[in-house]
Amino acid sequence: MGNANQKVTPFLMFSGTSEEAMNYYTSIFDDSEIIHILRYGANEVGEEGSVLHATFSLKGQNFMCIDSSVKHEFTFTPSISLFVTCDTEDEIYRTFEALSQDGIVLMPLAPSPVSEKFGWVQDKYGVSWQLNLAKI
Template identity: 75%
Template sequence: MSKVTPFLMFEGQAEEAMNFYVSLFDDSEITKITRYGANEGGAEGSVMKAEFSLNGQRFLCIDSSVKHEFTFTPSISMYVTCDTEEEIDRVFQKLSEDGQVLMPLGSYPFSRKFGWTSDKFGVSWQLTLA
């Protein structure tokens, strides 16, 4: 095995989510987007497959062309180690907007500053201070 890459499946929000995530983390970018064309499996112009990176970590995502009875769950989350208090405060606040705070940002026995939230797309994020 050469690499494990997180793969996120959205229903029409993949591009919005990628743009949001790359705006939050330094050294992040959308590297490739392949879109559905006319008469293809998904809605024309939506994301067939995309790649983006957050501070060097590669992610893949799609806009599913099939309506599913499931979505993201907090049992799988993105775990982010932040370098500064300013970074953890800013990123947690942005990820929490229109989402759901699962554990408020604070001091815990396992971390001097930690927070857990699901963002507006339903993706779960755990943030800790280095």
């Protein structure tokens, strides 16, 4: 399903929740799947069973992610977000509602000068999403 010819791939670093996040995202977006998961084994630098490297796709766009084996103070920031063009009004409402659960609405769904509907949300993992329903 993913795009094997894709040359630029968003890469997300989680602190122990990457598999949970992948399962969550692939349950929300159509045309999505987890493609590959490589896990840390016993006596490796990361926590055994956590994600050393994984690939998944959302709406045909490939992503990579890991569970960081290093503790760090930083996390995701809305300064970079994933911009998703939704195909229908039902899809934008459903996706916005799902990503908003336990997250933060940065901009509620509303018409914009260039969109039928636009909304911006930071999900429960800290990843920011801009959802857009283009004008017909």
